[in-house]
Amino acid sequence: MSSHRIRTSAAAITAVVAFPLSLGAFAPQAFADNTASSPSSTPSPFGPGCSSLPHEGKGSAKGMAKERVATAAANNPKLTKLALALKDAGLTTKLNDAKHVTLFAPTNAAFDKISKMKLAGLLKDKAQLKKVLTYHVVDKTITPSELPNGSFKTREGSMLKTTGSGTSFKVNDTAKIVCGDIKTANATVYLVDKVLMPPS
Structure with missing residues (x-):
């Protein structure tokens, strides 16, 4: 070679x-x-109550993200009483048609804290029920960074405030946010453990 x-x-x-x-x-x-x-992954909802949400399908964080807020609430096993109250107050369609709102959503356990007599009276009084429920809705997207010292005007017309830090927050110093920053197709949802009552 x-x-x-x-x-x-x-x-x-x-x-x-x-x-x-x-x-x-x-x-x-x-x-x-x-x-x-x-793309970075979307932030997960926070709070001790998030673990009790369904892990997939309707009612899960991913499932709720695909639906309008009132529909998402109706499909979430933690929010069925809220969904029924919204329907009774004639607010289901209005919430589903809203854009970029925040809903402080009382869980079933929150409704259970109201006496049966008081709850029955509230459900029968459509005007008062609407007043109470719209007090849970803010016409803007509230981010977790705004919660430590927040003050927001609700659809009812009164103000509500949020306080706390880290992943522990309260609304009006009484209701705890048990699972926060859940996204739906048109809203941000914070589950709270107490039904908020507007100032009389």
Whole structure:
């Protein structure tokens, strides 16, 4: 074999070996670039009550994100009493048609804290029921960063305030946010453990 052929073969072998190595050196950078350019995951809802939500399907955080707020509430096992109250007050369609609102949503357990007599009276008085429920709605998107010292005008017309820090917040110093920052198709939802009553 001539020396020219030996040199050519050696060069070819070197190229074959070097090509995969160059790919290996490039691959981590390419992977890093892809990772960096991928969209960041949406923040998860926070609070001790979030773990009791369905993990998937209707009523889950992902399921609620696909639905309008009143519909999402009706499909959430924690909010069925709220959904019925919204329907009785004639607010279901109005909430579903709203844009970029925040709902402080009383859970079933929150409604259970009201005496049966008082609750029955509230449900029969449509005007008062509407007043109470619209006090839970703010016509803007409230982010978690606004909760530590927040003051917001509700659809009812009165103000409500939020206080707290980290992942522990209260509304009007009485109702705890048990699961916050749940997104729906047209609203942000904060589950609260007490029905909020507007100032008389």
